Amino acid sequence: MRNIRLTLQYEGTRYQGWQRQQSTDNTIQGKLEILLTRMCGEPIEIHGSGRTDAGVHALGQVANFHTNCEMSTDEMLEYINRYLPEDIAAVALSEAAPRFHSRLNACGKHYEYRVINSSVPHVFHRRYALEVPEQLNVTAMEQAAEYLCGEHDFKSFTSTKKGKKSTVRRIDKISIVREGDILTFSFKGSGFLHHMIRILMGTLLQVGKGELSPESVPAIIEACNREMAGPLVPAKGLTLVEVFF
Amino acid sequence: MRNIRLTLQYEGTRYQGWQRQQSTDNTIQGKLEILLTRMCGEPIEIHGSGRTDAGVHALGQVANFHTNCEMSTDEMLEYINRYLPEDIAAVALSEAAPRFHSRLNACGKHYEYRVINSSVPHVFHRRYALEVPEQLNVTAMEQAAEYLCGEHDFKSFTSTKKGKKSTVRRIDKISIVREGDILTFSFKGSGFLHHMIRILMGTLLQVGKGELSPESVPAIIEACNREMAGPLVPAKGLTLVEVFF
Numbered sequence: 001m002r003n004i005r006l007t008l009q010y011e012g013t014r015y016q017g018w019q020r021q022q023s024t025d026n027t028i029q030g031k032l033e034i035l036l037t038r039m040c041g042e043p044i045e046i047h048g049s050g051r052t053d054a055g056v057h058a059l060g061q062v063a064n065f066h067t068n069c070e071m072s073t074d075e076m077l078e079y080i081n082r083y084l085p086e087d088i089a090a091v092a093l094s095e096a097a098p099r100f101h102s103r104l105n106a107c108g109k110h111y112e113y114r115v116i117n118s119s120v121p122h123v124f125h126r127r128y129a130l131e132v133p134e135q136l137n138v139t140a141m142e143q144a145a146e147y148l149c150g151e152h153d154f155k156s157f158t159s160t161k162k163g164k165k166s167t168v169r170r171i172d173k174i175s176i177v178r179e180g181d182i183l184t185f186s187f188k189g190s191g192f193l194h195h196m197i198r199i200l201m202g203t204l205l206q207v208g209k210g211e212l213s214p215e216s217v218p219a220i221i222e223a224c225n226r227e228m229a230g231p232l233v234p235a236k237g238l239t240l241v242e243v244f245f
Numbered sequence: 246m247r248n249i250r251l252t253l254q255y256e257g258t259r260y261q262g263w264q265r266q267q268s269t270d271n272t273i274q275g276k277l278e279i280l281l282t283r284m285c286g287e288p289i290e291i292h293g294s295g296r297t298d299a300g301v302h303a304l305g306q307v308a309n310f311h312t313n314c315e316m317s318t319d320e321m322l323e324y325i326n327r328y329l330p331e332d333i334a335a336v337a338l339s340e341a342a343p344r345f346h347s348r349l350n351a352c353g354k355h356y357e358y359r360v361i362n363s364s365v366p367h368v369f370h371r372r373y374a375l376e377v378p379e380q381l382n383v384t385a386m387e388q389a390a391e392y393l394c395g396e397h398d399f400k401s402f403t404s405t406k407k408g409k410k411s412t413v414r415r416i417d418k419i420s421i422v423r424e425g426d427i428l429t430f431s432f433k434g435s436g437f438l439h440h441m442i443r444i445l446m447g448t449l450l451q452v453g454k455g456e457l458s459p460e461s462v463p464a465i466i467e468a469c470n471r472e473m474a475g476p477l478v479p480a481k482g483l484t485l486v487e488v489f490f
Contacts, residue, residue, distance in 0.1 A: 009366075009367070009368040009369070010368060011368050011369065057369075059369070077365065081365060081366055086366070086368070086371055087368055087371075088368065089365060089366035089367070089368045090365065091365045091366075091367075092365075120322065120326060120334060120335065120336050120337075121254075121326055121329075121331070121334035121336075122254065122334070122336075123254040123255060123256050123331070123332055123333065123334045124254070124256065124302075124304070124373070126331055126332075128369075
């Protein structure tokens with residue numbers, strides 16, 4: 001049986017996230033599985049490197065599926081892009097090792113969160129960035145980001161309720177780049193909990209606005225209490241850029 | 246009477262271009278005039294630096310209008326952005342000299358035309374770039390661009406039929422930059438005729454594909470014959486970046 005690896009781009013605006021749902025097929029996984037099942041002539045289940053939430057975008061989501069289909073990889077790529085809606089695309093497709101698994105083998109991820117730091121709208125970023133009209137102190141946010149890097153229990157930064165799974169993760173790097181009114185926050189790490197980047201962003205933006213000091217971040221981490229961290233910011237600013245294996 | 250200068254961004258996808266039409270208000274000028282007339286409480290006519298065609302985008306279109314309205318410029322900017330659709334925005338608004346005229350005073354323009362040079366779709370560029378799957382020879386296109394620069398009669402490169410108006414224009418610079426699969430063609434010049442950049446692009450892409458030699462460009466210019474130049478490429482790749490005064 002072949003194991004096929006896909007790299008996907010999507011604009012999340014119209015979708016209810018990656019994960020297939022019973023009640024609706026308005027998900028990235030759902031759209032892909034319907035298409036792949038038709039292409040392969042057998043029921044296909046696709047594994048993503050992780051779920052992206054409703055409204056979250058991807059430049060380099062990775063997924064894999066098993067099939068007995070005899071099409072070449074080029075034929076598959078062409079078929080998929082011919083029938084996918086225009087806000088989802090397969091940018092690469094290749095034969096993977098039999099045991100390759102997009103989620104289990106992923107060892108790191110790169111996300112970006114984009115902010116329009118202006119009181120006037122930016123037409124071309126409106127679907128991919130959060131509007132923050134207040135002045136933001138980038139130096140203070142960078143200081144706060146320093147405290148977040150490293151291996152920590154990020155329980156304060158996830159919406160997941162009590163569970164048995166570990167909430168320890170490692171953030172390797174957070175960088176903030178300004179280009180005109182556009183601020184791009186880049187997060188690289190071992191993996192991220194549900195809503196983690198959007199809550200980290202809510203917290204960093206509080207620091208940027210002067211509502212929170214960078215020095216209060218270690219106590220927020222230690223508290224392991226969701227209520228201590230900042231708000232969950234909207235999904236539209238978030239993009240999964242790359243998955244590392 | 247006050248003279249107000251506006252800098253505008255718009256995504257042209259949904260609109261039938263800049264210029265107001267009798268039969269429809271689905272134009273940028275139309276949308277703005279209805280809004281400004283309501284804001285000012287008097288009939289407002291707005292002058293753009295030039296017409297952009299249906300589907301063409303703008304990052305820095307400049308326009309001006311005269312009014313007796315007593316709102317401050319900050320109040321006007323806020324009002325306008327509150328009521329404009331999300332694909333049109335005013336990014337700056339200021340008091341202009343009484344005789345300032347966006348079209349008559351413009352002494353140059355900067356346009357960009359974007360190409361997705363790949364056989365796979367690029368989701369985030371799909372509204373703003375033309376897909377060209379064929380391999381493109383950038384060096385040959387740069388050679389052809391050299392011949393286009395300078396002051397010439399660009400009659401071969403416009404859709405405008407016989408008229409009394411001069412078709413002489415000056416192109417100061419054409420540059421081509423590749424970032425991954427995305428090629429950005431940048432055009433700076435004194436002004437551009439109707440469809441001129443899209444026909445220049447059609448011609449440059451013929452050169453890039455090897456269908457036309459760079460050396461054949463001077464003869465195309467000299468012919469002053471639309472049929473000698475390349476095809477008109479789609480509007481969606483074109484953006485008015487800046488107007489010079």
